[in-house]
Amino acid sequence: MNFVVVKATAIFLILALTVVEPKPVPDARKKRSNTEKLINSLASQDLVTNLPGQPAVDFRHYAGYVTVNETNGRALFYWFYEAATNPDLKPLVLWLNGGPGCSSVGYGATQEIGPFIVETDGHGLRFNNYSWNKEANMLFLESPVGVGFSYSNTTTDYDNLGDAFTANDAYAFLHKWFLKFPSYRTRTFYIAGESYAGKYVPELAELINDKNTDPSLHIDLKGVLLGNPETSDAEDWRGIVDYAWSHAVISDETHKVIRENCDFDGDTWSNKICAQAVDEVLKQYKEIDIYSLYTSICIGDTASSNDGSMQVMMMKHTSTMMPRIMGGYDPCLDDYSRKFYNRADVQKALHVSNGPQLKNWSICSTKIFHEWVDSKPSVLPIYKKLIAAGMRIWVYSGDTDGRVPVLSTRYSISALGLPITKAWTPWYHQKQVSGWFQEYKGLTFATFRGAGHAVPCFKPSNSLALFTSFLLGESLPSAR
Structure with a gap:
């Protein structure tokens, strides 16, 4: 055993x-x-004490496994960082990356918002001055099984992965994790994530909300925070196409063909003219970084690798499902992470390795990506349900992302038909316009000026400022 x-x-x-x-x-x-x-x-x-290359810190962090299904041997890997100061007084935030099939440890924890960022040589870590654990206790989860270090001993589990499967396992994880960390059992709790986690996060929040009718299962969920999130298939596709056209990625002619032939609300891909025109959009995006229109692409091993990085896992339209979305922005960062997490000393420090045998870690799983069996076409009905339950919902969007562009998110929010309570206005950080925001009855939407898909990679200080406002339930600063 x-x-x-x-x-x-x-x-x-x-x-x-x-x-x-x-x-x-x-x-x-x-x-x-x-x-x-x-x-x-x-x-x-699970206390991490000898992580190679780790900068000295005053807070504790833990990594290891929680078994979510004893019968099948399904275990999810987590990495938990206590808040840098006063952890007993600060909320608990669960962060999820999407894919489906991508690692919240490889992306969120060590590229974006965790206290340690993997160095470019893959051999060390540097301290992140804008880590979100300045404001909260941060829990990163590799989910579902097959992602990162998470696994199942039952091979048929991998054939059934989908949205509902993922939500149920994440819910089981939380309750069992609270047994390891009982002081967080009644702590104020939030869920945050980006990309395809735009579906994971609301689906898990809905499950928690439904189960909270049983006092013995109550989790003090107060709200959700979503970055460049996939939300509604039809609106997401319209946004992708319109954004590509408005940012000169595709021609007027291609845009016109798509607008005249693509019914994104119906059987989109049975129309060959539509499918060919969308192929042209994807073809043009292969020339640049779809996740960050105005930055250079990585010229190196990752750009041509088959490890499951986001550059390999380009979206498809051969299915009626909305193509899945990766996290992250620099494919070279993916390569650094892969080197770091496949080191024996790193796996030992994170309580992963079992004896001398290494686990094969990849930042994304192409198998999960291509074989996902269950994806909700829209989570907007869940938004409405969470708003009715009084939960705080904030959505933010980096405005140089072509994959889940700001237009997709605006179209999705518009479809909710919520009353506006504060009109579109700039928000400021360090006396500069950081983006724009608008408040609705039950939802806040904000943009980040000049940020790509994984906003904290581009705007670390600004994203921490937004995170702080979200936790406090305060409007973003609208004056210099």
């Missing part, structure tokens, strides 16, 4: 101990104390 199974079994036993309240006998307090010590010891086993 490997260490993952041993720890998972221990968690199961702890659940039994914590659910059934001991009878009031003289040593009951002592029994509870022993149980708490056992729980805390489970968390301490």
